Amino acid sequence: MKKRLLQTKRVPRTLGPVWLRWVLFAAASGCMGLGAAVAVQWVVTGSLSIVWEWFMKWPAYLLLTAVGLGTVTAALGALLGRLWIAGALVGAVSLILSLVDYFKNAINGTPLSLADFGLATQLGQVAGVAGELKPPVDFWMALAALAVCVGLLALTAPITRISGRGRFAAFALAFSAAVGLCTPAGAARAAEGFGVDIVTRLDTTSSHDTYGLVLSLWRDAFLQAKESPEDYGEEYMAAVLDRIDEILLADAENEETPETAPNIIMVLSESFFDLTRLPDLTYERDPLENFHALEAESISGDFHSHYLGYGTGYIEMSMLYGVNSLDFGPGTNICFLEDDLYERFDSLTEQYTGGGDYRAELLHGYDDSLYNRTVTYPLLGFSNLLFSADIQQLGFDWQGGVYGGYYMKDSYFFAAMLDRMADINAAGQRAFLYGITMENHQPFDAEKFGYECQIGVESQTLSDEDMAIVRVMLEGITRADQALGQLTDALRNSPEPTIVVFFGDHRPNLFMTDGDTVYTKLGLCPENDTTEWTAEQICDLYSTDYLIWANDAALLNGRAGTRQDSSITAIGPQLLELTGQPISRYWALLDKVSKACLTNTELYFVDGEGEPSLSEEAANLPEQDRELLALRDAVIYDALYGQRYITAAMNEPAGT
Known part of the structure; x- marks a missing residue:
């Protein structure tokens, strides 16, 4: 058979x-x-x-x-x-x-x-x-x-x-x-x-x-990863270190260390920007009345975020670690590097926590599922990570609901940050809090906030269907602004000296009913595809707004009310300059570099004066600025790809 x-x-x-x-x-x-x-x-x-x-x-x-x-x-x-x-x-x-x-x-x-x-x-x-x-x-x-x-x-x-x-x-x-x-x-x-x-x-x-x-x-x-400097080797990197010290120590005599060590509250406000700058939209009243009022008491300006419509996790890593996508091979996700790469340099956070006076905590209005934060943030010096469920277990006094739209309310979130600051101060330490809000996160569905929009808005260009989407953006940003006002009002009544760094991570994409974005509809760019954009259009739409505010004007060193453009790689050095923390060569060098370059990505370049170009090569930079960028490139290459000849020294103060 x-x-x-x-x-x-x-x-x-x-x-x-x-x-x-x-x-x-x-x-x-x-x-x-x-x-x-x-x-x-x-x-x-x-x-x-x-x-x-x-x-x-x-x-x-x-x-x-x-x-x-x-x-x-x-x-x-x-x-x-x-x-x-x-x-x-x-x-x-x-x-x-x-x-x-x-x-x-x-x-x-x-x-x-x-x-x-x-x-x-x-x-x-x-x-x-x-x-x-x-x-x-x-x-x-x-x-x-x-x-x-x-x-x-x-x-x-x-x-x-x-x-x-x-x-x-x-x-x-x-x-x-x-x-x-x-x-x-x-x-x-x-x-x-x-x-x-x-x-x-x-x-x-x-x-x-x-x-x-x-x-x-x-x-x-x-694609080829970051190229090594010409003549790279131990002798070459020793010369790089000597030149960095020469540049940094030249200004050391003019630096003053503030007497007060303030609390630091950094707020990444989801998709926040000054939407009153959009053409053709007229508002019943100012939707950013708190932000605009605070600008007179703050250091503020354009914030070059390097992204449009997404990239929150990448923005966090660039801000806290001082790197960007050009420092790695094409396609590298800077949130998922090998663990030891996050420890080559002391982070921005560790400039504060290294002496033991500060405690750093992350608060996030969503869960812990995205961007590898549970791995990277402890490596960057954060002692505690609080996500949505953890925040709701803090037990602080709160009247009203926790959620607004689809996510945690910014006002509730800021109350949680104040609660954590109080507990850390009570334990005898200063607080370094990094918060990531969610209330204004996409999607911008018309029903997101129950069709509520506190402020009337009109347009001569957009259809009624498109305006329904615009009102969701408007309501989300209005709520973010109101929460900021509540945060700063509470801090005005606090005896604890505190600096608030508030910025939008990127603008929302805000797609209209026909697939174009609101920016295309309003004439800010020719189409969604960036290949036809000018450097000025990219620079405009890849930026948001920021402010650095303090409940004691003395903490801003007489600079309250001034304008200064910043970026995700410049705002950390800017904060360190204000607070006078013990600062490593690495962050001191980044401070110098930020005066020459606010943004450097595959897409565009912005110099220290806010002038955009399509690339670093096309920028009209003086030789001393190009030298600073070359020194930074050498330091990054040595630490991430090379033999780390001077990496340990870069984590020490200049001259040591």
Whole structure:
């Protein structure tokens, strides 16, 4: 019986000579790769005509994407013995990738980058704070098209099937080719052959527009990381250290140490900015009456946040550790570095806690699921992390609800910060509190605040449907402003000297009903895609507002009411300068650098005077400013990539 069963077992049917099936197998794999490549761009761009225009402009980039996806299809097809199953798997993964990119754009207006894969395990939490997400119609159309491709592979299986040793050989060849494309040497050869630049760093939007989603991610994986300084070595870094000391000690005699050590309350206010600067919108009354009144008592100005619509966790790391995305290889998520990298330099927090007089705590109005905070913040010197559930267990007096819109109220959150400050002061220490608010976080659904908007607003440009979205932004920022007023009013009555650093992490994207942002609608930029923006437009929209306020004007060293532009990498040194804390060479150097450069990213550069350029090279910088940037680059390279010849010394005061 067993013998008869074996004899009747169905053997997959094949047609044609072996050499022809090899040719057809390769051709079918390539066609499936091409179909998947087109489908990805179809979903990403939302139009087959745009995909065609892209192909006509850069045909080699679509072909290289097809080659890459085709080799993976061939390898899987040979391994599984069913090319149509391999095609279905490659098509499914490609469509999922394109959908993630679409959702990323929907959430914060920026394409998917290699760094975002650091948040892959937290995709559910990210979607949770973004509101309802639905695949676009183009996704379903692309899915149907790929289903047809897979069906054709199934129908043509008899003439593409390879068996026996030939199947093993096909797998070995295709697998080797796929792996070769994912090695530095193979990537370099492929890039040269297809004209792909794997040397120049581009911002994510420009890279995607040029190379397409798949090739852009592949390209970022093989871009060269930070280059070493010329003549790098122990002698070179010793000379760098000597030059840093020479620059820092030249001004040391003019520095004065304040007599009072104040509490520090830093507030990252979600999506806060001065929306009265938007054209065409007229308000019934000032929605930022507290912020505007406090500016007369504060140091305030434009705050260059480096991001638009997202990036909160990256902003935190840059602010507290003094690094930015250009300091690492393309696609590196600075919230998910190796743990020891966060300990190479003493953080901003540790400039205060190092002497034992300060206790640092993080308060966050959401849960602990995002941006690896439970790992990074303790490494940066924070003794305690309090998230939403922890804050609600503090037991301080509070009248009213905890939640506003979808998240914790800013007013409740600030009451919690005051409660923690009081407890820390009662224990004989100064408080360094870093708070991250959530009440004004997206989504900006019309029903978010129960259709409430305290302040009337009108526009001659926007439709009623678009204005419903604007009112949600307006209500969220108004609530943030009111909470700020309550915080500073409470501190005016406190005997404890306290400095408040308040800033918006980025502007909200605020997508309108037709997919454009409010900024495009109001004429602040030509389109959502930043590739056509001027340096001035980028500088404007990638900035928010900030102030540094104190309940004792003496803590601001006579600078109350002054204007000074700042940024996520400048505000830490700015605070240290005010408080006169024991400061390491590293942070003292960053202070000098901030006078030359407020922003330096792949997208744009802003000098110390707030003048924007599209890159550091294009900026009109004096030689002494370029020297400062070069010294910083050498210090960063030595600590993060090199032999750490002077890293320990950078954590000590100048001259030691």
